[in-house]
Each structure stands twice: as C-alpha cells, then as structure tokens.
Amino acid sequence: MxxxxxxxxxxxxxxxxxxxxxxxxxxxxxxxxxxxxxxxxxxxxxxxxxxxxxxYRPRPGRPRKLAAATVESEILPLVDDPGLAGQLHWTAVKLSGWLKQEKPFDISYRTLVRYLHEHRYARRIPRPMPEPPDKDKWTQQREACATELAALLADPAARVFFGDEAGFEGDPRPRHKWVKRGSRPTQGYYGGHLRRNVVGAVEPASGEFVSLIVAHCNTEVFQAFLDVMAEEVPPEEGKQIHLVLDNAGWHKSARLDWHHIKPVYLSPYSPDFNPIERLWQHVKGQSMAGFLTNDGEALTDKLLDSLKNLLDDSKLVRSVCALPSFNRK
CATH class of the missing domain: 1.10.10 (Arc Repressor Mutant, subunit A)
Known part of the structure; x- marks a missing residue:
C-alpha cells in the first residue's frame, strides 16, 4: 500500500x-x-x-515497435560507430532507411528520432581535432592520463583544479535564436579583431573558480595568474593542490614559481579531459551570446560581469564542470 x-x-x-x-x-x-x-x-x-x-494500468497509445533493450543492442552501436554498417556518417533519415532495408525493423524517421532522444542522444556538430601522428602511442598516453586523473580525483588528500585559457571577441560567433518562419535574421559585426583573454582554474568538486582577464597569454601572464591563485587557494594542512593543464609552452616554463601548487599535464590531443572547456563554452553561449562591441572597455566590463556571476554561483559551476568517468578510448 x-x-x-x-x-x-x-x-x-x-x-x-x-x-x-x-x-x-x-x-x-x-x-x-x-x-x-x-x-x-x-x-x-x-x-x-x-x-x-x-x-497495474496499461499505458495509453500504441505499443512500442521496438523494446528498449533491442534499441540499445541493435541501433545505438550503429549510431556510435557507423563503420559497423560500412558507413562513414549517419543522418536520422539515412539510418531509418538503412534499418528498413538491412534489419527487420519497420520504424519510421519520427520513431527513430524519439528512441534516440529517449537514450539522451542529440544532434551536435563535432569539434575539429587534429589527428595524432602516432595513434597507438596517443591511445596509450591517453589511457595513462585517464588512470592518473581518476586516481588523483579519488584521493581525499588532493584538491584538483583544472586550468586553461580562453579568448572572447567583440564580434562573437552568431548563436541560435528564435525567429518567425520566413524571416532572415541577421547579426551585425564590426570586422575588427577586438579580443580579451581569460586565464582560469576550476575545482569541479566544490565549484570554486579563479580567473584573471588578460590581454594575451605568455609566461609572465601565466605567472601572474599563479600568484593570484596561490592567494585565492591558500595551502591546507594535509592537502595537496593540483592544477591540471594542457601542454602550452608557458605552462611548462622553467621560470615559473608554482608556490604550493603542483602541476599535472594532460596527454596530447585530450581537451575533453578538461572540464573548464565546458565552462568557457557556457560563458560564450549564455552570458556573452549576442554581445557586440568595438569598445575594449565595454568588452572587459561585460566579461567581468559574466565571470562574477560564476563566482557567485558555485552550484552552476559544479553542474557545468561535472566530471563523468574518463573515456580512455
């Protein structure tokens, strides 16, 4: 009862x-x-x-054409790897047609799309990433990096921050917007090269965020950021503070004073291991979307407000930078 x-x-x-x-x-x-x-x-x-x-009350509507287990075993592997069907790329129309011809599945385009949405699939434009020259060596390095990060995150004596730089322009890339059908939306631009950079570090576990707005990135600028971070994140007894970074030249300079921070470097071609990348995309897609200016001060002020909002909302930072299990493939 x-x-x-x-x-x-x-x-x-x-x-x-x-x-x-x-x-x-x-x-x-x-x-x-x-x-x-x-x-x-x-x-x-x-x-x-x-x-x-x-x-028990039977659900209204027609019964499902395919059980969820069948979708997971027969269709989703094809979506993840089109090569299993001798294809290079799928669209939903192409996949539904292929399934009708090659499999005993008589499902329409709309049904297929609904099944994909039920399993949290969505259309996304892949991020271009250069192919590593030696893929076998890259795979081994990536697996070792994933293992190291997983162990570091599981260590109760470690505080793990992820750092990176990002650029924000006065002429931002146009974003999706709602408009009436038949209209031709436009977005103005100045055609200049106004740009501000941000150096930042985030701790996904707590949502703590440290950032610095700069004009460019080099060893001196990164040292200034380390000085700021050392003040914002003071040493703790029984804790070691780690900063996970990519392999940019200024991250590995011998002249850097790391204070009480220990650097950890990602394997090459592994930006997906760094959750701060998603934080930058959130700022560009939410706070900075549609903001157009040719005034450097206005761009800095807008960027400063956006970063302050992140500092005041650790719950949002934790959500955006949530760490899934590391994909070692």
Whole structure:
C-alpha cells in the first residue's frame, strides 16, 4: 500500500487489507465508498492476479515497435560507430532507411528520432581535432592520463583544479535564436579583431573558480595568474593542490614559481579531459551570446560581469564542470 502509484490503487489495496484481517464485508464497503459490484470486482482481480490486478494500468497509445533493450543492442552501436554498417556518417533519415532495408525493423524517421532522444542522444556538430601522428602511442598516453586523473580525483588528500585559457571577441560567433518562419535574421559585426583573454582554474568538486582577464597569454601572464591563485587557494594542512593543464609552452616554463601548487599535464590531443572547456563554452553561449562591441572597455566590463556571476554561483559551476568517468578510448 505504501508503494502504490496513485490514490486509487491505495484505496483498492486498503479494502483488500481490511478484508484479509477480518473486517466485515459491509463495513469495508462503507469504508471504501464504492458499490458492492465494484468491491466484488476488486476481490476477483486480486484473487486472479494479486496486487498487480489492482495497481497495474496499461499505458495509453500504441505499443512500442521496438523494446528498449533491442534499441540499445541493435541501433545505438550503429549510431556510435557507423563503420559497423560500412558507413562513414549517419543522418536520422539515412539510418531509418538503412534499418528498413538491412534489419527487420519497420520504424519510421519520427520513431527513430524519439528512441534516440529517449537514450539522451542529440544532434551536435563535432569539434575539429587534429589527428595524432602516432595513434597507438596517443591511445596509450591517453589511457595513462585517464588512470592518473581518476586516481588523483579519488584521493581525499588532493584538491584538483583544472586550468586553461580562453579568448572572447567583440564580434562573437552568431548563436541560435528564435525567429518567425520566413524571416532572415541577421547579426551585425564590426570586422575588427577586438579580443580579451581569460586565464582560469576550476575545482569541479566544490565549484570554486579563479580567473584573471588578460590581454594575451605568455609566461609572465601565466605567472601572474599563479600568484593570484596561490592567494585565492591558500595551502591546507594535509592537502595537496593540483592544477591540471594542457601542454602550452608557458605552462611548462622553467621560470615559473608554482608556490604550493603542483602541476599535472594532460596527454596530447585530450581537451575533453578538461572540464573548464565546458565552462568557457557556457560563458560564450549564455552570458556573452549576442554581445557586440568595438569598445575594449565595454568588452572587459561585460566579461567581468559574466565571470562574477560564476563566482557567485558555485552550484552552476559544479553542474557545468561535472566530471563523468574518463573515456580512455
């Protein structure tokens, strides 16, 4: 009764419970507020099907063409790797047509798209990434890096920050927007090269965020950021502060004073291991989207407001920078 999906099921099971503990039929009938025919029907269903006879309600609509397990075993592997079907690229139309011809699945385009959405698939434009010259060596380095990061994040004596730089322009890339059908939306631009850079570090576990707006990036600028971070994240007894970085030249300069921070370097071609990348994309897609200026001060002020909002909302930072299990492939 405590696990009933709704009040109707609870009322039915309560009536059966009263009958089972010896309450008279007439008293149960008055308690449940239903007619004699209805109560006898509940008893018949309970005797024939047990609890399910009183709590299960069939879902409305047509039955599914494919079970969820079939979708997971037969369709999703093809979406992840088109090469299994001798293809290089899928669209939903192309995949639904291929399934009708090659598999005993008579599912429409709309049904296929609904199944993909149910399994958290969405259309995304892949981020261009240069192919490593030696893929086998790259795979080994990537696996070793994933293992090191997983161990570091599981260490209770370690605080792990992820750092990187990002550029923000006065002529931002146009973003999706809602417009009336038939209209031709436009976005102005100045055609200049106004740009501000941000050096930052984030701790996904706590949402703590440290950043510095700069004109460019080099060893001196990165040293200034390390000085700021050393003040913002002071040493803690029994804790080692780690800063995970890519392999930019100014991150590895021998002239750097790391204070109490220990650097950790990602394997080459592994920007997906750095969650601060998603934070930069969030700022560009949310706070800075549609902001157009040819004034350097205005760009700096807008960027400063955007970063302050992140500093005041650690819950948002944790959500954007949440660490999934590292993909070692």
């Amino acid at each position: 405590a696990c009933c999906p709704d009040g109707k099921s609870y009322r039915r099971l309560n009536a059966i419970h009263l009958l089972l503990i010896g309450v008279g039929f007439d008293l149960v009938l008055r308690n449940c507020g239903r007619g004699e025919r209805c109560l006898r029907l509940w008893i018949t269903r309970f005797n024939a099907q047990g609890i399910d006879g009183l709590t």
